[in-house]
Amino acid sequence: MICLRLWRATPIERRLAYGLVLFLVCLVTLSAPKSGHAENLPPLKIVAFGTSLTARGGWQPALEKDLGACLQRLVKVANVAKSGETTIWALTQIDRVVAEQPDIILIELYANDATLQRFVSLSRSRQDIGEILDQLHQRLPQARIIVMAMNPFSGLRGLIRPFVESYISAHQAEARKRGLEFVDHRPNWERLPSDELAAAIPDGAHPLPGIASKIIVPELVKHIAGRDCGG
Template sequence: MRYFLTTTVIGAAFIALLLPSISLAQTHLIKNLAAGKKQTLVVYGTSLSAAEGGQAWVKAVSDAINNKYQQNLTVYNAARSAMWSTWGVQHLEDSVISKKPDAVLMEFSMNDAFLDYKTSVALARLNLNYMIDRIKLFNPKCEVILQVMNIPINVHAQQRPHLLQYYNMYRQVAKQRGLLLIDHYNNWKKILNRGTAEYLKYVPDGIHPDENGAREIVAPLVLKKLTGK
């Protein structure tokens, strides 16, 4: 009994020591900035990153990081409205690789799931893995970070009946490849659970968070995941 209690206490102490390092884990991007190194981040994806709301969260993240790290972060928003991962593959060289990024923040699931684009989950996975592989070929140390975004409603949900399969694919790829995943889904689900009227306060057209929604819901989680705080 004495041995059991001793090992239990030691084990608990060891876990306690680990927890701070886990909760405060930083991306290499932030570690390099903290070391005084200039860094380049490319944001790549759909209108969720390119439209007004997308521009708002990207700017909020950029400003917060640069305010802390002496303006050493250069951010390129290479996302494009109404585009999907096949476009992402086709424009990866000019939109991403040419910027010589140290990190790439990527999301294409929302439009890969759009029925009119006829992009299966398998094809979306193939495209995603190709982009990751190409970025890593350019720079093995480049940090690829995936995002799972918000929830479409009304007609936008009808046009994307299998969106969760695409979101789950991003989660699987992130886990399989050891990539950081920034998963916004649960935060948006909590708001949607309060009713459609409440959700529309943040996502007025049913798919694109507005500037306030993007700054209040998207930007804080991106910053938390990047900085570990």
């Protein structure tokens, strides 16, 4: 019946009818629900490579969620991390990192090198992190490599790391020498009032996961995405 009416309609009526159909098609297309993620993009793969500050950190799920929302893309974070370990151990784990074929590698490996009882000298730590960065860059040339400084230490955990600042500086220098990225989370931690900081890191080394997510994740999202998505 509609087709018959269009057949009998004048040219002006036909053009109006076709215009109305086109308008309705556009309206339906624009109002269709979106998936929330960029189409045809594989997940952004991140490897967090480090010590207990990563293994026990608890900030990775929040990074997946917030960075994914910012980029409108699925984000997956895998850990290659172990409590109490040093750069000596990390040198034996490079195959595991490479096997993940990450787009981004987040690295924090200075904390236990800096403890007095592990006897990893500053020069050895610097040599090790340089070798780690070189191997990762050679085997994963497209990956973004981001070296990180995490939270401050206090109490006994701070006393056994009297030269931790030098270890951080050495790791930062090795990253910068290779044109790699460095993110320092300590200033954001140190903005907390002293009582809040103590409560957030009750053992002097390992932040509570919920607080770690609030401090670490926004900085990483901003750094990785290149914009502030916190609003």
